[in-house]
Amino acid sequence: MGLRSRRWLNGLLVGLGLIGAVSGSVALLKPHAPVESLGVLYLLAVLPVAVVWGVVPAMVVSGLSVFAFGFFFVPPENSLDLDSGGWVALGTLLVVAAVVSELAARQRRAAAGVAKLEKEQAALKRVATLVAQGAPHDVVFQAVTREVGLLCAAELARTERYEPDGSVSGVAVWSRTEGNLAVDTRFALDGPSIAAFVRDTARPARVDSFVAAPGGIAEEARALGIRSSVGCPILVGGRLWGVIAASTTSETPFPDGTESIIGEFTELIAIAVANAEHEAELRASRTRIVAAGDETRRRLERDLHDGAQQRLVTLLFDIRAMEAGASDLGRLAAGIDAVLNELRELARGIHPAILSQGGIDAALKAVARRSPVPVELDLRTRARLPEPVEVATYYLVAEVLTNTAKHAQASMVHVEVEQIHSRLRVCIRDDGVGGADPAQGSGLVGLMDRVAALDGTIVIESPPHVGTSVTAEFPLAE
Numbered sequence: 001m002g003l004r005s006r007r008w009l010n011g012l013l014v015g016l017g018l019i020g021a022v023s024g025s026v027a028l029l030k031p032h033a034p035v036e037s038l039g040v041l042y043l044l045a046v047l048p049v050a051v052v053w054g055v056v057p058a059m060v061v062s063g064l065s066v067f068a069f070g071f072f073f074v075p076p077e078n079s080l081d082l083d084s085g086g087w088v089a090l091g092t093l094l095v096v097a098a099v100v101s102e103l104a105a106r107q108r109r110a111a112a113g114v115a116k117l118e119k120e121q122a123a124l125k126r127v128a129t130l131v132a133q134g135a136p137h138d139v140v141f142q143a144v145t146r147e148v149g150l151l152c153a154a155e156l157a158r159t160e161r162y163e164p165d166g167s168v169s170g171v172a173v174w175s176r177t178e179g180n181l182a183v184d185t186r187f188a189l190d191g192p193s194i195a196a197f198v199r200d201t202a203r204p205a206r207v208d209s210f211v212a213a214p215g216g217i218a219e220e221a222r223a224l225g226i227r228s229s230v231g232c233p234i235l236v237g238g239r240l241w242g243v244i245a246a247s248t249t250s251e252t253p254f255p256d257g258t259e260s261i262i263g264e265f266t267e268l269i270a271i272a273v274a275n276a277e278h279e280a281e282l283r284a285s286r287t288r289i290v291a292a293g294d295e296t297r298r299r300l301e302r303d304l305h306d307g308a309q310q311r312l313v314t315l316l317f318d319i320r321a322m323e324a325g326a327s328d329l330g331r332l333a334a335g336i337d338a339v340l341n342e343l344r345e346l347a348r349g350i351h352p353a354i355l356s357q358g359g360i361d362a363a364l365k366a367v368a369r370r371s372p373v374p375v376e377l378d379l380r381t382r383a384r385l386p387e388p389v390e391v392a393t394y395y396l397v398a399e400v401l402t403n404t405a406k407h408a409q410a411s412m413v414h415v416e417v418e419q420i421h422s423r424l425r426v427c428i429r430d431d432g433v434g435g436a437d438p439a440q441g442s443g444l445v446g447l448m449d450r451v452a453a454l455d456g457t458i459v460i461e462s463p464p465h466v467g468t469s470v471t472a473e474f475p476l477a478e
Helices: 003-031 035-053 055-073 086-133 136-151 194-201 216-223 258-306 309-325 328-350 352-371 387-408 443-453
Strands: 154-160 166-177 206-208 230-236 239-248 375-380 412-422 423-430 456-460 468-474
Touching: 035 055, 035 086, 035 423, 055 086, 086 136, 086 258, 136 154, 136 166, 136 206, 136 239, 136 258, 154 194, 154 206, 166 239, 194 206, 194 230, 194 239, 352 375, 352 387, 352 412, 375 468, 387 412, 387 423, 387 443, 387 468, 443 456
Parallel strands: 375 412
Antiparallel strands: 154 166, 154 239, 206 230, 230 239, 412 423, 423 468, 456 468
């Protein structure tokens, strides 16, 4: 017995109970009122059935009500000899049953539509909040896939991305059952599938059956018991990026309008993908700028060392050799020696040779020795670090120590550098006056950009009269 048949049977049984209750009431009232006026009470049996169970059981209950009233209460009693008034009553009840059933059905459809719309809006709001908060795109993909599956009353849902080789791969899946959809597995689009139809048309698509269909996607669908699917394209900046598909194991296909539900969420995924791509482009651009700056400093250091610095050294040796013959040559040699020392200091500031030769530990020890404020070092690195990380760490420590000497009035600075699995943690703390604010302009602003360019994080805490703490973390390639 189908769901509708069971529903009608339940309505009929309730109607029979109500007919019995109304008939008992009519029997009690018959001695006190004209029997013809009591027939209207049978509306109390018809109307509830019409509102709750629909027109078919309501009409059956209407007919039974008329016959019950005529058989038990209309003279001659215990007969079914209906006069014209009885047939009019039957017709009236049938019309009332039909009208009330239709009005109730419309009310239910309207209420269901409002509830569905509210449910869709709530789901869209949840996903839009994730996108606005800059949540990782894989989190957004998973949230969208789940919301689509639930709103479409699907058993399975998957978000897929088109790959450069013409295949498609799942990036997020959701399942109401125990079935497992493939993720990060590429499928060739060599058979009927939502992904194949959307790729060819860039429009919403449906697949009504996967029976005997070729291709890896159709084979997976049959293995999972999927009977039909519906999906929509994901367009990012006007280009086809991927597709969201919902699937059902039911013999009943998805209703009309399912595509519009899915389409609302594809726009949010497109925003998340575009944001991630723009962020990646910005990060790559920032990294290139920092790398170009580092390379320029290295080139200047080489030019100074191999050019002017070497010529000054040679000239100094020549003057020293001639110094015994002319007293003024001594002053000239001393001046050249001072210029040479300034060039060496400048070269160290541009790109310290000790960083390239001895690594970050040796370079930080040299920085600590030159610091006017005593520095306590705690270095726990296991091997040479990637060059961009070493350079960023060196300049971070050097800049913070310079700021400390100029502004902090500190008596001690603690520098900790620790390699923890695939990350490098750098912490610099002083016992100075605090109150540092990068927003008001300082060398820390550039260092913050440098840290961010390496996908690192930096936290600056400088409460007044407590001291300043700068903590940075850098990811290290495995």
